[in-house]
Amino acid sequence: xxxxxxxxxxxxxxxxxxYTQHGGSDxxxxxxxxxxxxxxxxxRVKVHVSGVxxxxxxxxxxxxxxxxxxxxxxxxxxxxxxxxxxxEGVPGxxxxxxxxxxxxxxxxxxxxxxxxxxxxxHQAVALPDHASxxxxxxxxxxxxxxxxxxxxxxxxxxxxTPGSLAGRTVLVAGGAGAVGNAAIQLAxxxxxxxxxxxxxxxKAELAKAAGAHHVVNYREQDAASVIREAAPAxxxxxxxxxxxxxxxxxxxxxxxxxxxxxxxxxxxDELRIPVRVAMTAxxxxxxxxxxxxxxxxxxxxVADVSAAVADGAFRVGADAGLPLHxxxxxxxxxxxxxxxxxxxxxxxIEVEQAAG
Numbered sequence: 001x002x003x004x005x006x007x008x009x010x011x012x013x014x015x016x017x018x019y020t021q022h023g024g025s026d027x028x029x030x031x032x033x034x035x036x037x038x039x040x041x042x043x044r045v046k047v048h049v050s051g052v053x054x055x056x057x058x059x060x061x062x063x064x065x066x067x068x069x070x071x072x073x074x075x076x077x078x079x080x081x082x083x084x085x086x087x088e089g090v091p092g093x094x095x096x097x098x099x100x101x102x103x104x105x106x107x108x109x110x111x112x113x114x115x116x117x118x119x120x121x122h123q124a125v126a127l128p129d130h131a132s133x134x135x136x137x138x139x140x141x142x143x144x145x146x147x148x149x150x151x152x153x154x155x156x157x158x159x160x161t162p163g164s165l166a167g168r169t170v171l172v173a174g175g176a177g178a179v180g181n182a183a184i185q186l187a188x189x190x191x192x193x194x195x196x197x198x199x200x201x202x203k204a205e206l207a208k209a210a211g212a213h214h215v216v217n218y219r220e221q222d223a224a225s226v227i228r229e230a231a232p233a234x235x236x237x238x239x240x241x242x243x244x245x246x247x248x249x250x251x252x253x254x255x256x257x258x259x260x261x262x263x264x265x266x267x268x269d270e271l272r273i274p275v276r277v278a279m280t281a282x283x284x285x286x287x288x289x290x291x292x293x294x295x296x297x298x299x300x301x302v303a304d305v306s307a308a309v310a311d312g313a314f315r316v317g318a319d320a321g322l323p324l325h326x327x328x329x330x331x332x333x334x335x336x337x338x339x340x341x342x343x344x345x346x347x348x349i350e351v352e353q354a355a356g
Contacts, residue, residue: 016114017332020072025333038087038118048352050112051078051137057336079112080136090121099124100136138316138346146182147301149239149261152286160304165192169231172196174241175207181322183239184210189313210321224252244269263288
């Protein structure tokens, strides 16, 4: 069986954002390219929304993963849209399916900042009708990263389900960030008691909206004392965005056998660990970077995040603690700059409107 697409469906060129050299956001160009055809095991997706993450602008600025190919690179790992054609080996029933996309630009030249893309069918995940494309494009990097952080503790769980973290206390550093927001929502869905730290009143409101039980403003409160009051036995899992800056606090509030899962940091950061304190607590520091997860961990994360979305436990928007910042496709450079400049919330590119 060859490629399947809707009868009579004719395609002209599509709009894509491409960069052919590394650098600032000014290297991003809007170009016309042929609509791609799905190969064996692939689907073609009409992209409605592209999600922008820090990894997207960081790999654009320097050859982090190697040189660019001759055709350049379409940025952005995450997105959401509708399957409109399938390749050999993919059921034709998938045409018309709403999907969310993950790792679209990892080790391949075609990210989600374009009107159509082809991708391996397992990276186009069914999106329920009640879930918006904005939600779908906000999953990917943040949600899968948060899932991994919540499932690396000794003794598990390795999967998240309602009640799987019952009896555990989770500390989320930076609860107003995209990964922090995802971690709060997933931990709440899994039954954990969730504490989060923030830097100000507005971010505290967002963290509460995400579902955190306890919110600590570390600039105005003695964070260690407040966290210990909320969790006298210490916290079991710490989802850490700034390990170098927060190591002292993390060690002060960690429970026996806790894990500190860190997913961010500057290249020049160095982590200082008090050997005796960490050893006595049987404490573990765990680095987390999505692209290098074990394949089984990725598979579990995608399945569990999808289950949370289906349950209505994953939301986006200001009322869910994650304000949305929308840009048209031809303003992708501005979207990347907004993420670089630490926009609070989720930055999205409305790709579908470009066709108009």
